[in-house]
Amino acid sequence: MKPVENKKPTREVKIVSRVLAVNERMAEQNRRRFGEKGVFVINVMSSPGSGKTTTLQKTLEAIMPEVKAAVIVGDVSTTHDADRLAVTGAPVVQVNTDAFGGDCHLAAHVIEKAAEDIDLDAIELLIVENVGNLVCPAEFDIGEDARVVVLSVTEGEDKPVKYPTMFRTCDAAILNKIDLLPYLDYDKQQAVAYIHQVNPGMPVFEVSARTGEGMQAWIGWLKEKMKDKKPNSKTKKKG
Amino acid sequence: MHEMGIAQQIIDIATASIPPDMRSARVERVNLKIGKLSAVVPDSLRFCFEIVSQDTPLAGAELAIEETPVVARCKDCDARWTIAEPVFTCRTCNSGSLEILSGRELDIVSIEIADEGDHETGRE
Numbered sequence: 344m345k346p347v348e349n350k351k352p353t354r355e356v357k358i359v360s361r362v363l364a365v366n367e368r369m370a371e372q373n374r375r376r377f378g379e380k381g382v383f384v385i386n387v388m389s390s391p392g393s394g395k396t397t398t399l400q401k402t403l404e405a406i407m408p409e410v411k412a413a414v415i416v417g418d419v420s421t422t423h424d425a426d427r428l429a430v431t432g433a434p435v436v437q438v439n440t441d442a443f444g445g446d447c448h449l450a451a452h453v454i455e456k457a458a459e460d461i462d463l464d465a466i467e468l469l470i471v472e473n474v475g476n477l478v479c480p481a482e483f484d485i486g487e488d489a490r491v492v493v494l495s496v497t498e499g500e501d502k503p504v505k506y507p508t509m510f511r512t513c514d515a516a517i518l519n520k521i522d523l524l525p526y527l528d529y530d531k532q533q534a535v536a537y538i539h540q541v542n543p544g545m546p547v548f549e550v551s552a553r554t555g556e557g558m559q560a561w562i563g564w565l566k567e568k569m570k571d572k573k574p575n576s577k578t579k580k581k582g
Numbered sequence: 583m584h585e586m587g588i589a590q591q592i593i594d595i596a597t598a599s600i601p602p603d604m605r606s607a608r609v610e611r612v613n614l615k616i617g618k619l620s621a622v623v624p625d626s627l628r629f630c631f632e633i634v635s636q637d638t639p640l641a642g643a644e645l646a647i648e649e650t651p652v653v654a655r656c657k658d659c660d661a662r663w664t665i666a667e668p669v670f671t672c673r674t675c676n677s678g679s680l681e682i683l684s685g686r687e688l689d690i691v692s693i694e695i696a697d698e699g700d701h702e703t704g705r706e
Contacts, residue, residue: 351610352696352697353611353695353696354694354697355613355692355693355694355695356599356600356601356692356693356695357691358595358596358599358690358692359690359691359692360595361690362588362591362592362614362688363588363688364595365591365594366591446584446587448584450587478584479621481621482584482620483584503668507619507668507670508621509621511670511682539678540668540669540670541668541669542670542678543678544678
């Protein structure tokens with residue numbers, strides 16, 4: 344007997360796997376390795392032009408040499424950011440994602456490879472400057488301990504509600520370029536309210552990387568986070 | 583934007599899941615679950631999949647995408663609701679301490695392979 348209306352008969356094979364399972368496994372491997380070495384890893388993300396590189400440059404200048412840090416910088420192309428960060432004296436590894444298919448984000452395997460060029464025994468902080476993009480990097484775990492998103496007052500106040508996944512997966516936000524506020528119609532209260540609408544209680548650091556204003560609070564937060572991780576590593580501390 | 587890479591992952595996982603006795607059969611459909619909070623646009627993914635799947639066992643397969651809503655649970659008062667707007671505070675008690683129960687999925691659920699037993703029609 345023939346079925347009257349028939350979709351082709353098919354056999355269903357159950358899979359049930361995260362599509363990014365490979366990346367997630369690799370990220371866990373990275374996390375274990377960084378943990379063994381006592382290295383705190385921070386994944387810094389933002390839209391292009393938010394002042395991420397300047398913020399990191401000023402951060403490195405402020406914390407080094409007390410904190411031994413290295414940087415992995417992701418860009419689709421050019422080494423401009425790496426050149427700017429290298430001035431601080433921190434070891435910098437540039438990753439150009441065009442070699443990996445022009446990716447819009449850094450994936451865990453890229454970090455694993457880049458980390459081979461860094462002496463993990465000699466550092467305690469690894470800063471990953473992700474590709475400027477508020478969408479894709481949110482989806483890719485790289486084995487980090489904390490995530491920070493940088494936005495600036497020259498962008499729309501509503502960035503957080505336009506990119507909720509990014510803002511929800513981050514542990515802190517840096518609101519940069521506040522030295523420009525007198526020249527803009529930017530509603531800072533509204534921006535912070537939007538951040539908290541998406542991620543209630545998220546620390547927001549209002550800074551000007553250019554003038555240095557507000558940088559201490561952000562750096563203090565970063566150092567606290569690093570301390571929190573220490574129990575797993577060489578320096579034992581009661582949790 | 584990264585849908586091309588995601589499409590490639592889907593093809594890798596799906597290809598590896600074809601049972602050995604069905605290697606020559608056609609994969610008709612790939613069933614996916616994609617949460618509204620995942621950074622994936624279904625239409626872009628379909629477009630990329632079509633391109634990347636050429637010359638693979640997945641060529642011509644349909645991507646059946648079930649989009650899952652964002653469902654939250656309040657850790658303070660246990661209320662559960664579907665989040666439609668990007669507001670992540672509890673509707674009932676205003677707490678910001680939420681657990682996201684669904685909406686972050688990016689899962690491959692199953693593949694459907696043409697049943698070779700079907701000889702009576704001329705279709706492939």
